[in-house]
Amino acid sequence: MxxxxxxxxxxxxxxxxxxxxxxxxRSVANPAVYVGRAQRVxxxxxxxxxxxxxxxxxxxxxxxxxxxxxQLVAGLLxxxxxxxxxxxxxxxxxxxxxxxAGHPFWAYEDKAERRQHETHFLKNLGLLGGLMLAALDTExxxxxxxxxxxxxxxxxxxxxxxxxxxxxxxxxARREARIAMRAAAAGRRFPG
Numbered sequence: 001m002x003x004x005x006x007x008x009x010x011x012x013x014x015x016x017x018x019x020x021x022x023x024x025x026r027s028v029a030n031p032a033v034y035v036g037r038a039q040r041v042x043x044x045x046x047x048x049x050x051x052x053x054x055x056x057x058x059x060x061x062x063x064x065x066x067x068x069x070x071q072l073v074a075g076l077l078x079x080x081x082x083x084x085x086x087x088x089x090x091x092x093x094x095x096x097x098x099x100x101a102g103h104p105f106w107a108y109e110d111k112a113e114r115r116q117h118e119t120h121f122l123k124n125l126g127l128l129g130g131l132m133l134a135a136l137d138t139e140x141x142x143x144x145x146x147x148x149x150x151x152x153x154x155x156x157x158x159x160x161x162x163x164x165x166x167x168x169x170x171x172x173a174r175r176e177a178r179i180a181m182r183a184a185a186a187g188r189r190f191p192g
Contacts, residue, residue: 009081016078017091019075024070024073025068027071039060039101043060045058067098075091
């Protein structure tokens with residue numbers, strides 16, 4: 001199974017990462033195209049960013065460019081198979097504001113336009129689901145939670161074995177002390 005899954009993962013990461021490479025590059029190169037739609041989200045996020053750190057840019061063009069740069073870098077890392085889990089998590093994080101800004105299907109009156117944006121919204125939800133799976137994919141290797149639990153269990157068993165060994169040694173020492181005391185008592189009764 002692992003022989004088959006490795007090429008499948010490689011191809012799947014390339015396919016999934018490609019959309020973020022392209023859209024990220026476009027956002028970095030020409031953020032003005034996306035600013036109008038992005039303001040739905042950036043206008044709500046800007047006050048929170050200003051509270052968090054006044055040095056963070058809050059204008060829509062800068063935020064589009066930052067989101068695009070994150071998509072470009074994380075998409076490249078993800079598609080190339082480097083730090084794929086963190087890259088997938090970053091891509092998932094960038095996809096949420098992009099989806100709400102770019103495809104608010106509920107805001108359209110025209111049925112055809114609404115349907116088109118609804119399709120893109122649902123497509124992005126599918127991408128988000130794939131990225132969530134990729135962020136958790138350990139490629140058949142044990143994850144950090146399993147490793148930590150296994151280490152705790154191993155330590156517990158080692159301690160239990162160590163305690164049992166100490167109890168056996170203490171029991172043996174007590175038994176040998178009793179034998180030595182009986183031998184000493186016998187030696188006093190039968191002088192030699």
